[in-house]
Amino acid sequence: MPSAVTPEPLPLPKWKRPGKTNEDLDWADIKVIDLSTFDDPGGKHKLAEELRDAVHKTGFFSITGTGFTHEDVERQYDIGQSYLNLPLDVKGDPKYRCDFAQGNYFGYRAAHEKKVMGTDVLDMVESVNIPKFIPAEAHEPFHPYLRQFRSEIEDFSRRSLELASKVFTLFSIILELPEDYFSKRHLYEDKSEDHLRYMVYRPRSEEDDAKVQNTWSRAHTDFGSLTLLWSQNVAGLQLKTPAGEWKYVPPVDDGIICNVGDTLDFWSAGYLKSTTHRVQRPPKDQAHIHRLGLFYFVRPGDEVDIKPAPSPLLRRLGLVGDDSEQGEPVRGLEYVRERVKNYHNHNDYADMKGKKFKIGNLEIDDEAD
Numbered sequence: 001m002p003s004a005v006t007p008e009p010l011p012l013p014k015w016k017r018p019g020k021t022n023e024d025l026d027w028a029d030i031k032v033i034d035l036s037t038f039d040d041p042g043g044k045h046k047l048a049e050e051l052r053d054a055v056h057k058t059g060f061f062s063i064t065g066t067g068f069t070h071e072d073v074e075r076q077y078d079i080g081q082s083y084l085n086l087p088l089d090v091k092g093d094p095k096y097r098c099d100f101a102q103g104n105y106f107g108y109r110a111a112h113e114k115k116v117m118g119t120d121v122l123d124m125v126e127s128v129n130i131p132k133f134i135p136a137e138a139h140e141p142f143h144p145y146l147r148q149f150r151s152e153i154e155d156f157s158r159r160s161l162e163l164a165s166k167v168f169t170l171f172s173i174i175l176e177l178p179e180d181y182f183s184k185r186h187l188y189e190d191k192s193e194d195h196l197r198y199m200v201y202r203p204r205s206e207e208d209d210a211k212v213q214n215t216w217s218r219a220h221t222d223f224g225s226l227t228l229l230w231s232q233n234v235a236g237l238q239l240k241t242p243a244g245e246w247k248y249v250p251p252v253d254d255g256i257i258c259n260v261g262d263t264l265d266f267w268s269a270g271y272l273k274s275t276t277h278r279v280q281r282p283p284k285d286q287a288h289i290h291r292l293g294l295f296y297f298v299r300p301g302d303e304v305d306i307k308p309a310p311s312p313l314l315r316r317l318g319l320v321g322d323d324s325e326q327g328e329p330v331r332g333l334e335y336v337r338e339r340v341k342n343y344h345n346h347n348d349y350a351d352m353k354g355k356k357f358k359i360g361n362l363e364i365d366d367e368a369d
Helices: 045-055 070-082 150-174 206-211 264-266 312-316 332-344
Strands: 032-034 059-062 107-109 123-133 196-202 216-222 226-230 238-239 245-250 258-260 279-281 291-298 358-360 361-365
Touching: 032 045, 045 150, 070 123, 070 150, 070 196, 107 258, 107 312, 150 226, 150 291, 196 358
Parallel strands: 032 059
Antiparallel strands: 059 258, 107 123, 123 196, 196 291, 216 279, 226 258, 226 291, 238 245, 238 279, 358 361
16 A cells, blocks of 8 residues: 655745835834854854843844745745635634633634724734644644645744744843753743744724724733744834834844743843834835734743742842742743733723733733823
């Protein structure tokens, strides 16, 4: 009997990268870190010094020299676009949807199912979150359509966390910790809420956007440790500066936009900033575009305790004391699941404005604007 042969993935329509806006926007000054020198003698420490100011003040930066080729990234956009363009009754099969009521972020999230800011305008974000490819996550939703691309998606997923581990090494150096302090709390083979995401913003009419203050994604911080966003050209992502101003995050050719999340903020006693950000209606020359995004969200291992790190720098700055590690433990899974439930179990997000989310001794603003 002939052996079974895995079929080749189907040919896909090519995703076409949109052009950059011609409008003069108020861009944030984002540090760009070239990781191609990471393994050079003294390279990690030089990069850490370049990065220090950015992560302390804004929490946002960009990286190049990542090891991902242009073709690697474009292929993932092709896959994401093909899935998100499937009919709703196919991609939205209830067996493969996110179960937000349980704080589970894995699976498909449909657009047009929630009202925004107390209006009749519907949310227009659509996404699919793919867990790590490890035995402990094998029961989580992974749509049959995507299985034909499994080897490519898994390779991209694993390489994403490998790249994030380099960034974690720089954070450890900044805080004067052992170089693997953060990376060993985010191991690929350990069960966690990490996920690769394909996400698209479906354009709304100018009239509907005006009703919701042109908001495509409300102001928030990210729930995990580190977010990787492969740079795309449709403007809209904004960060809130320490002075309280909203500025656009600029695209970086062949780069990745990174931002610190809540758990790193907690580990560093606020030294590494989990910065508030949002997505606004793009400028006029891009407002009609279906804004496709490719992300990897890094979250701590399920059993990892989130508490201030024993950093000599943080002690010198008076941010942590000798008893900083004595607090009641909050585990990675516990924090992320409760935060997801808190964020998503609302028919209308307007009632969250100005409130805080708290679990154990960890507290973060729900809505900072």
